Amino acid sequence: MQAPNMTKGEDQYMALLQELYTQDSTRQTRNNDSTRSVFGRQLRFDMEDGFPLLTTKKVFWSGIVTELMWFLRGDTNIKWLQERGVHIWDQWADANGDLGPVYGAQWRKWDEYSDLESIDQILNVIKGLKEDPYSRRHVVSAWNVGELSHMALPPCHVMFQFYVGSDERLSMSMYQRSADIFLGVPFNIASYALLLHIVAGIVERKPGEFIHMMGDVHLYGNHMEQAAVQLSRKPMPFPKLIMPDLDDPADPEPSDFKLEGYNPHPAIPAPVSK
Numbered sequence: 001m002q003a004p005n006m007t008k009g010e011d012q013y014m015a016l017l018q019e020l021y022t023q024d025s026t027r028q029t030r031n032n033d034s035t036r037s038v039f040g041r042q043l044r045f046d047m048e049d050g051f052p053l054l055t056t057k058k059v060f061w062s063g064i065v066t067e068l069m070w071f072l073r074g075d076t077n078i079k080w081l082q083e084r085g086v087h088i089w090d091q092w093a094d095a096n097g098d099l100g101p102v103y104g105a106q107w108r109k110w111d112e113y114s115d116l117e118s119i120d121q122i123l124n125v126i127k128g129l130k131e132d133p134y135s136r137r138h139v140v141s142a143w144n145v146g147e148l149s150h151m152a153l154p155p156c157h158v159m160f161q162f163y164v165g166s167d168e169r170l171s172m173s174m175y176q177r178s179a180d181i182f183l184g185v186p187f188n189i190a191s192y193a194l195l196l197h198i199v200a201g202i203v204e205r206k207p208g209e210f211i212h213m214m215g216d217v218h219l220y221g222n223h224m225e226q227a228a229v230q231l232s233r234k235p236m237p238f239p240k241l242i243m244p245d246l247d248d249p250a251d252p253e254p255s256d257f258k259l260e261g262y263n264p265h266p267a268i269p270a271p272v273s274k
Helices: 009-021 061-072 079-083 103-108 121-131 145-150 184-202 221-231
Strands: 034-046 139-141 157-164 170-180 207-220 240-242 258-260
Touching: 009 034, 009 184, 009 207, 009 221, 034 184, 034 221, 061 079, 061 103, 061 184, 103 121, 121 139, 121 157, 121 184, 157 184, 170 184, 184 207, 207 221
Parallel strands: 170 207
Antiparallel strands: 034 207, 139 157, 157 170, 240 258
16 A cells, blocks of 8 residues: 555656656757656556546557557567557567567567576466465566567566565556656556556456556656646546456457546647657
């Protein structure tokens, strides 16, 4: 549970966006864009407060679900995404649509050091939660040092860990090395909250907290005007997630996940920094 007097829900995201928006120091990055940046921040979302899909701007829900299902399928080619109208990875793919061993490969097909079968980290963590729920080893990592140079884009959200608390709820923490506060972070919050719900459903536990830990949190210079618009808006109540019964995390289609009561402010378009 959250500590007393901690800012909750979307207000904590807005506070972090405001902190970056008012920063007076900038850093030049590989994107050739001046960014405002802070280091080491945390957001916490209790699933009892609703599903944390931001409301101060409409967030691309179908893209979030489709990308997560793509990860859970172990897929690393953009064709499956494109067939479902999602193009968020297009600019990083090669001519054949391949991205190299990105998230799906690491989650579901991590190569052994020897020539043995690859490791399915998702099935392993589900098995571990069922057999030894209070273990401290329920960790999934995407940061495979030996394969980083073969990836179209090194993982931004590096690893996540599950935890069964004294209340028997399942919580998750995720560490993100690089966090684009305007475009990326709202997407990441909802994606990992959804993953928490999926795994909780499979291991038959109530979802608890999603704790989002970030290293380099930044606001791009070409997102400043959009951030100002978002900061002028008041958060609305979070929606409720309606999801199917699950046995296998890769089984459902994106359309199987529904939101009830999502009433956001209008979307705020912004360019992606490559």
